[in-house]
Amino acid sequence: MTTLLIKNAHTIATFDDENSELCDAFVFARDGVIEAIGPCGDAPKTVDEVIDASRCIVTPGLVNTHHHMYQTLTRAIPAVQDAELFTWLKGLYPIWARVTPDMIHTSALTAMAELLLSGCTTSSDHLYLYPNGAKLDDTISAAQQIGIRFHAMRGSMSVGESAGGLPPDSVVENEDAILKDSRRVVEQFHDANRYAMIRVGLAPCSPFSVSTDLMLESAMLARSFTGQGVRLHTHLAENDHDIAYSREKFNKTPTEYAESLGWLGDDVWHAHCVKLDAHGIARFAATGTGVAHCPCSNMRLASGIATIRKLIDSGVRVGLGVDGSASNDGSHMLNEARQAMLLARVSRSLQPFGCDDGGRELSARDALRLATRGGASVLGRNDIGVIAPGM
Numbered sequence: 001m002t003t004l005l006i007k008n009a010h011t012i013a014t015f016d017d018e019n020s021e022l023c024d025a026f027v028f029a030r031d032g033v034i035e036a037i038g039p040c041g042d043a044p045k046t047v048d049e050v051i052d053a054s055r056c057i058v059t060p061g062l063v064n065t066h067h068h069m070y071q072t073l074t075r076a077i078p079a080v081q082d083a084e085l086f087t088w089l090k091g092l093y094p095i096w097a098r099v100t101p102d103m104i105h106t107s108a109l110t111a112m113a114e115l116l117l118s119g120c121t122t123s124s125d126h127l128y129l130y131p132n133g134a135k136l137d138d139t140i141s142a143a144q145q146i147g148i149r150f151h152a153m154r155g156s157m158s159v160g161e162s163a164g165g166l167p168p169d170s171v172v173e174n175e176d177a178i179l180k181d182s183r184r185v186v187e188q189f190h191d192a193n194r195y196a197m198i199r200v201g202l203a204p205c206s207p208f209s210v211s212t213d214l215m216l217e218s219a220m221l222a223r224s225f226t227g228q229g230v231r232l233h234t235h236l237a238e239n240d241h242d243i244a245y246s247r248e249k250f251n252k253t254p255t256e257y258a259e260s261l262g263w264l265g266d267d268v269w270h271a272h273c274v275k276l277d278a279h280g281i282a283r284f285a286a287t288g289t290g291v292a293h294c295p296c297s298n299m300r301l302a303s304g305i306a307t308i309r310k311l312i313d314s315g316v317r318v319g320l321g322v323d324g325s326a327s328n329d330g331s332h333m334l335n336e337a338r339q340a341m342l343l344a345r346v347s348r349s350l351q352p353f354g355c356d357d358g359g360r361e362l363s364a365r366d367a368l369r370l371a372t373r374g375g376a377s378v379l380g381r382n383d384i385g386v387i388a389p390g391m
Contacts, residue, residue, distance in 0.1 A: 001031050003029065003030050004029045004049045004050075005028050005047040005050045006051045007026045008026070008053055009027070009057070011025075012025045013060075013387070014386060015368070015373045015387065016388050025039055059119070059387070060373065061119065062334065062375070063120070063123075063371065063376050063381075064124065066124060066272075066321025066322070067115075067123060067321060068128075068324030069125045069127070069324075069331075071092075071326035072111045073103055076329065077091070084301055085242070090166070092326060097170045097171050099129075099134065103134075108138070108139040108142035109146060112142060112331075114331035115148065118331070118334045121384075122148070122375070123148060123149070124150075125152055127139055127154070128157055128203065128204075140152050140189055143197075144198070149197050150197065153201045154185050154200060154202055155203040155205050156203070156218075157171060157173065157204075158210045159172065160172040164249075165209050175214050179221060183221060186228075192228040194383050199229065199379075201222065202221060202232055204234055207242075207257060207258075208249075212261065215261045218232065219261065231267050232269075233292075234270060236258055236272065236273055237254040237270070238271070238272040238274055239272075239274060239304060243275050253277065254280070255276065255279065259287075264283060265287050266287070267380065268289050269319075270290070270291060271292040272294055276307070281307075281310060281311060281316060285315040290318070290377070293306055293308055293319070293320055294328075294336075296327075296330075296336060299339075299343070305343055305350075308344055319370060319379070320340055320370050334371075337371040341361075341363070347361075
């Protein structure tokens, strides 16, 4: 067994149920699990490793709930610098079609290093294209190599341009092959145990790149692993074009479409949700469905400002995501938390003069809670996100 003492912390922000904040305090852990926190005078005297946190604030590790790590290699492509979502995707798909397994692995290592350096200790990744022999295994091996806690989402695209979808046919897969590989990666890599370092979920890319059948089959497959915590993830209600596509193709709002396929529930979280209407927010709250808020990407692609304060006040589980590096230009979780705080304040200021709907902007503590405990909740984790014994 190995023990760790973090001592002399100026402040420990626990993010427990009481939002406790301890001054001049310590954290003691054995084999990576917290055993005690408290005043420095009560700290254990004999330990294997000591970190002097004088003049430091100690928080739970930050949790990233949405990323496309392969995009780390395609930052700052001139042709799409000023594009909105759909044009941006169409400009990048031909480039992404050329990535190799080694590129997937290297891009994941780069993204994970950036996340760790910004205080992020747990990250999901949504890998939805597999050209040239690439596999989800390529990102999982990177996580095992660098030591980050990792939720690898087996994404997919099956509806190409010839079938009315957005991606070119060159980057879509056969649906039977998708489902077969989805089962394989869950059975091979998913760890349902407490403190697991690798978990796997299923994540058809979006309503405009997969079929209704694949959405249904993926949900049934994930839930067939009863009690194992295999979660579901996709993009939803990201911008106005997304809304228009859903209404034209399915005659439903994105929320209505998702619910009709069983894609609302406490085992599901959706990325972006910029354009959720009041009905959508109510259904997310009632079903325990989570949201990955990606403020930098939403601004970069001119998607809009998600109503995060309203989501939180309505009881929706919300975490933060840096999204892909091609729509963010970085993987910095602390910056994402700050940007969430600032954007919420801008959103509040855009209301008509004299309008008071009873809402309020995000505080710094609110933003850090989203980045820690909020993200843990969205990923279905009750073993991270809080500084407390047993975490």
